[in-house]
Amino acid sequence: MKNLCCLMAVLYMFVLAAIPARAQEAGSSYGTMVGPQDFFEFEELASRPMPQITDEETSIPDYRAMYIARAKRFEAFLDKYPGSPLKPEVLLRVALLYLGVERQEIRALRQELFFCQGMALKQHDQRRFDLCKQRFALDIIGAGGPTDPVYEHLARQILDELVERYPHARRYIMSEPSVGGFRFDEEEIGAFALYLLAGGALPEERRGIYELIITEYKIRKEIRREIQNRIGSP
Incomplete structure (x- = not known):
């Protein structure tokens, strides 16, 4: 996920x-x-x-x-x-x-980001500031993701x-x-739960989950529209 x-x-x-x-x-x-x-x-x-x-x-x-x-x-x-x-x-x-x-290790990475960007601000170095953020994002990927x-x-x-x-x-x-x-609200618990689960599913499984949400559940119109756009449903 x-x-x-x-x-x-x-x-x-x-x-x-x-x-x-x-x-x-x-x-x-x-x-x-x-x-x-x-x-x-x-x-x-x-x-x-x-x-x-x-x-x-x-x-x-x-x-x-x-x-x-x-x-x-x-x-x-x-x-x-x-x-x-x-x-x-x-x-x-x-x-x-x-x-x-x-993840536990993200805390240390966030501290590195804080000090890196702090130094960049002191030096008025926007490029270095942006590089700090990019490195932080790459380090998170290297750690296996944020969650x-x-x-x-x-x-x-x-x-x-x-x-x-x-x-x-x-x-x-x-x-x-x-x-x-x-x-x-009209939105149903099962619909939102399935929507979250779909984010961690394989592409072929994700489409099936989205179709199930559209046909069997009530979900807020913004998410329904997003799902319809993803699966090409009218």
């Missing part, structure tokens, strides 16, 4: 009213809603920014630690509310965060589970900033 294309951008939506009714619309196998508290806590958690964690010696952002820390917060939510109708959405977010966890293979494997397991157990559960995401709040 090295080329996994993750649309990390969250779609924003409306609704806190009538949460119990909307919980039944989620497509979850959980027939009984835990209560509004799990919705409130999820919305607070999902609205928080990524935790800021830096290296104590260099103050360089530790992106690996950031993604792991945020994933643990969602995992703690699942432990607290194992029967929540929001479980499919939370699992999907955990998988997305796992896909963002960098930690252990977390990548865990993410794939979660995505497979979502496709199998919650294929048509609906996304619970934030509304447009001007509207505020969260609501259940």
